[in-house]
Amino acid sequence: MDAWYSVLSMGFGYLSALLILLVVVISVRKTASDQRIYRKVVREKRQVAYAGELVVLTGSGRKLQSGDVLGIPYEGTIGAASGCDVVLSVRRLHMRSAFFWVEQNQMHMVPVQRDTILVDDEPLKPGDEAVMTSGAVLSVNGVKMELHIFEDSPAVYGQMETPYVTKARRAQVHLGRGKGFGNSGSIRPERKGRGEQ
Secondary structure (H helix, E strand, O other): OHHHHHHHHHHHHHHHHHHHHHHHHHHHHHHHHHHHHHHHHHHHHHHHOOOEEEEEEEOOOOOOOOOOEEEEOOEEEEEOOOOOOEEOOOOOOOOOOEEEEEEOOEEEEEEOOOOOEEEOOEEEOOOOOEEEOOOOEEEEOOEEEEEEEOOOOOHHHHOOOOOOOOHHHHHHHHOOOOOEEOOOOOEEOOOOOOOOO
């Protein structure tokens, strides 16, 4: 009787070890599969959701560090609010500091608040329109970021006959004051008000 009990207990021990090994093998295979899917999503994400990215050059503490990458959709807002499309954890930054849109491999940005915003070391005032291409350095309240526009973005956005930005956003640009400038700091005049060139 004791011999059968020993054999039975040993059999259950081996069966338990086999089940544990089977669970480990299945979990490893599932993790590897999930990793492959994750890498595929990350690789294709830039073609689906984002027109570009901002790479942080100088951070502002724990929440925004040098090397962090912030995705840029085709149109949205920049600010400290969690509802913004590009959230910057920067001191004394307005909840919604600026709005932007991307068209034809350029990012257009218009501040709506009096935050310290520089594009290639040129100050940007509320109502000014900055037109930036890849390589431009954007500074918001001391945090410097380098802009990268994805050249392999979907053609529907880059080849549109009309700008992607809505009429309402385009109208807000022309209500501003001052001048716009491009990637290298070259000044180009913008309309300052109705009928004024």
